[in-house]
Amino acid sequence: MDMPRLLIVDDDTSFCMLLQGFLKRKGFDADTAHDYEKASQSLAKNSYDLVLTDYRLPDGTGIDVLKESKKLAPSTVVILITAYSDIRVAVEAVKLGAFEYVTKPVNSDELFHVIKEGLKKRETQEKKTKEPVQNGRKFLVGNSEESKRTEEHIRIVAPTDISVLIIGDSGTGKEYVARRIHELSKRKKAPFVAVDCGALHPDIAASELFGHVKGSFTGAVNDKTGHFEAVGEGTIFLDEIGNLSYDVQMKLLRAIQERMGRKVGGNSEFPIKARIIAATNENLKQAVDEGRFREDLYHRLNEFTLTLAPLHERDGDLMMFAAFFLEDAVAEFGKSIIGFDDEVQRIFTQYDWPGNLREMRNVIRRAVLLCKQEKINREVLPEEIYRNNSVKSQPENAQPVNDLKEIKNISEKEAILQALEKTRYNKTKTAKLLGIDRKTLYNKLHLYDIEL
Known part of the structure; x- marks a missing residue:
């Protein structure tokens, strides 16, 4: 296997040099860029397996680097480094196609682990198909009424072939639910392919979904099999469906209606046998009203709707998920941690978790890496989590927002x-x-x- 090639984008030259040396010792070949312009030039000239970028750059942001990378090489994994105060930016980056985010101060063990997971995901994506169970993890059904209702609906819809639309904020576990539906369906032995529509540049989205023939456009040096053809009779999960361009929406609608697909630049068609599950974190009905999403496609995808509540509205599940992520992280890093102390449990229940399950998983993984006690304590949590608990612990003199x-x-x-x-x-x-x-x-x- 060739040495993985990485690009580090950060205006702190000392940090870049230290990180470059660290990654070289770990067996990676890493280039550096200190601003968006240099990063764009490097991305245009070279092929990278992974890009690690700071959010704040002198002439742009890590989001700009992410978009440029996805435009030039959709399969390149992008990891964002950000301050915890910019957590909403990190969540937005994941929505736009970033693999993960790492918060400052950067912990070397955590960063190395995330990089390895990102490269593993890239390798999996290149094989086109995925195993039914993500990362070997079980699906955790919560205790809250929302979780029980979701599980009931999953079991009702899974044995059918109807299209499902999953609605929920970023990080609420939409892909986990899609995989759960697949696992409980008659298609469970066939492939499950997850497509992040937020990471698809409009110029290549149709090619990624339906494939292309050699010479059909600049850069089409070989024939390409798209996701719809590769998945066969399995399940295709279209995450962040609202990000598809209007033109690609039309192609998708035609494919669903006729159950036939056509490669970009091709004349022949292939049958579409896959079950379609779509997901969004925005109000698609409103997007329809505003003319950004086709109404006929919306109704085709929305034969059955599952709505996932944000984590801060699922009080009965919160500490159950925390224990689940703790167990995973302890096994992953070989630590001997048995739980959370009382103060951390209080902090967790008061915090509003804007990044939902994804944020909780990251916080706990980092805490496990740093913790030297038998229980997770406040000292290993990001300060922002317990310093400003915005939703559930507003100051007494704060005036509530009303109509x-x-x-x-x-x-x-x-x-x-x-x-x-x-x-x-x-x-x-x-x-x-x-x-x-x-x-x-x-x-x-x-x-x-x-x-x-």
């Missing part, structure tokens, strides 16, 4: 800023909290010059 019409004592701009803070800058939730639609919210953000 805009009812607000008397604070200005409209302050109300919007407060709502944005409370919802962790989720525009859909902010509009709902304020009793207005998203279009009105966008107009008011522009009016008050509020930048997100």
Whole structure:
């Protein structure tokens, strides 16, 4: 196997040199770039297995690097390094196709582990198919009424062939639910292929889904088999379906209606036998109303809907999931940790977990790496988790946000800023909290010059 090639993007030259040396000792070949422009040039000239980028760059952001990487080489794994105060940015990066994020201060063991997992995912993706059970983990059914209802619905819909639309915030476990449906279906012995639509650049999305013939466009040096053909009679999971361009939506609609697909640049067709499960973290119905998503495609995908609640609304599940992730991390790193102390349990139940299960898993994995006691204590948690518990522990003098019409004592701009803070800058939730639609919210953000 060739030595994996990495690109490190960070304006801190000392950090770059230290990280480059660390990765070289681990058997990786690593280039460095200190700004977005240099990173873009490196990505255009070279082929990388993985890109590790800081979020804050002198002439751009890690999100810009992510988008450029996905445009030039969709299979390249991207990991974002960010301060914990930028957690909503990290969540957005994962939505756009980043494999994972690592928070500062960077722990070398944690970083090395995430890099290995990212390269493992790349290798798996290149084989086109995946095993039915993700990372060998079992599916955990929670104790809350929401979890029990979700499991009941999964068992009802799994044996059928109807399309399923899974709705939920980033990190709520939409892919786990899709795999659960596949495992309980008659297709469980066939492949399960997960496609991150948020990571597909519009120029290559149709090729990734349906394949292409040699010479059909610049860069098409060989024939390519798309995901729909590769999955056969298995299950294809289209994550963040709302990110597909309108043109690709039309191709997808035709393929679903006729159960036939056509490669880009090809004349012949192939049968589509796969079951389709789609997922989104946005309001697709609203996207339809705004003309960003085809209504006919929406109804084709939405034959059965599963809605996943955010973690902070599933109090009965929270510590069960924490124990689950702790058990995984302890086994992974060979530690002898038996649980969480009382203070950490209180912190966990008060924190609002904007990154949901993904954030909890990362926090616990890092805590296990750093912990030297038999129980996880506050000292190994990111400070932001216990310093500002925004949703469940607002200051006594904080005025609650209500419908805009009812607000008397604070200005409209302050109300919007407060709502944005409370919802962790989720525009859909902010509009709902304020009793207005998203279009009105966008107009008011522009009016008050509020930048997100």
